[in-house]
Amino acid sequence: MSDEEHVNPRYRQKRRLKQAKMQRQIRKSQRRLTRLRAMWKLFIFFAMTALCFYILKMPQWRLHANAFDSLNSPALEIVNNKIVPAQKILAALRRNQVSTRPIFLVKTDNLKESIMQLEPVQNVYIRRFWFPARLKIIIIERTPAITISPDVEVEPIAFFSSDGKLIGRDYMPLSPEFKTVKVITYGSGDDYRNWDKTKVNNFKKLAAYVEADSGEPVEYIDYRNPQDVYIKIPTVNIRLGSFNAGSFDKIHRIPSLLPQVKMLNKKVKYIDLRWDTNYIKLDE
Numbered sequence: 001m002s003d004e005e006h007v008n009p010r011y012r013q014k015r016r017l018k019q020a021k022m023q024r025q026i027r028k029s030q031r032r033l034t035r036l037r038a039m040w041k042l043f044i045f046f047a048m049t050a051l052c053f054y055i056l057k058m059p060q061w062r063l064h065a066n067a068f069d070s071l072n073s074p075a076l077e078i079v080n081n082k083i084v085p086a087q088k089i090l091a092a093l094r095r096n097q098v099s100t101r102p103i104f105l106v107k108t109d110n111l112k113e114s115i116m117q118l119e120p121v122q123n124v125y126i127r128r129f130w131f132p133a134r135l136k137i138i139i140i141e142r143t144p145a146i147t148i149s150p151d152v153e154v155e156p157i158a159f160f161s162s163d164g165k166l167i168g169r170d171y172m173p174l175s176p177e178f179k180t181v182k183v184i185t186y187g188s189g190d191d192y193r194n195w196d197k198t199k200v201n202n203f204k205k206l207a208a209y210v211e212a213d214s215g216e217p218v219e220y221i222d223y224r225n226p227q228d229v230y231i232k233i234p235t236v237n238i239r240l241g242s243f244n245a246g247s248f249d250k251i252h253r254i255p256s257l258l259p260q261v262k263m264l265n266k267k268v269k270y271i272d273l274r275w276d277t278n279y280i281k282l283d284e
Contacts, residue, residue: 060132061102067135068093074134081139082178083120083171089137092118103133115139119167142167144174146181146203148192152220156182162204164197181207182220190226202243206231209251210238214258230270236261239281241274253278 067075071086076093078086092114099106108126115124115137123140142161149156157169159180174180181203185192207218214233222230223243231238235258240247250273257278261268267283 061104061130062100063098063103063106063133063135065098067098068096075132076135076137078137078139081141082175083141083144083167084118084139085171088118089115089139093137103128103130108135111135111137119165120161120171122161122163144178144180145200146183147174149182149184149220150186152184152222158192160192160195160200162197162200164195164200166193166195181218183223184220185223188224190223206243206247206251209248210254213251213254236268237270239270239272239274 064073064075067073068090071078071090076090078089081089093111095114096110106128108128111126112124115121120141121139122142125138125140127136127138128134129136142163142165144159144167145162146160147156148158148160155173157172159167159172159174161167183192183203187193203221203223207221210216210218210231210233214235216233216235219232219234222232227242229240229243229247231240238254240250253273254271257271257280261271261280264280264282269281269283272279272281
């Protein structure tokens with residue numbers, strides 16, 4: 001402490017007053033800064049609320065009213081459909097109104113139910129994309145197993161899927177990429193409309209046995225007479241007789257007969273597997 005401070009109490013009092021004034025100014029500045037920060041936070045809060053409200057009201061969050069009007073709609077994508085024409089899927093979607101709600105609130109159960117009514121459709125997945133709002137329809141179709149035709153020269157009019165579902169001519173012809181067994185039948189004697197999954201798979205199994213033992217593809221199975229069935233492969237016709245559980249054992253005789261057919265200089269009508277003794281029938 002200096003001599004002046006020691007001898008002059010007024011100086012000490014003046015200094016304390018000055019320090020108190022500075023502290024009041026500091027506290028006042030801090031209060032002002034605190035209020036300013038609070039006002040700034042409140043402004044940001046209201047600004048962000050308004051921005052969020054504006055963003056949620058943007059039309060890009062909602063499907064266009066004409067989303068189901070055309071296959072070219074940017075709000076709709078249909079994929080993985082190889083049997084069902086996209087136009088039929090679009091028609092199924094049109095049975096539902098386009099929702100006006102934001103895409104993340106849209107329920108797709110009704111859309112899925114409408115598409116599932118199409119016979120070849122086994123399942124369907126609908127993906128929603130938020131911005132811009134759009135739908136992706138992913139189709140899972142049944143697998144074709146056999147086709148049905150009334151005559152050798154007639155294109156198939158229907159097909160059975162591997163799960164035994166009969167699909168009509170609305171979805172024919174099938175793409176060549178599907179490997180199916182062509183079955184010729186009038187429907188008389190054994191109406192194909194009553195066939196089940198087991199029957200369908202037996203035809204598929206029969207063709208697989210013939211192809212494995214002959215090394216040749218099956219062109220068709222002639223089932224017009226269920227008691228006298230023929231199987232056509234490129235080299236020859238195979239006469240099987242009635243199609244039953246024992247037919248698969250008969251097929252194993254083909255490897256011993258097919259080389260003989262290829263060695264003959266005469267035209268062969270068919271290989272007869274109906275009896276215990278096999279023989280080759282020549283074309284007269």
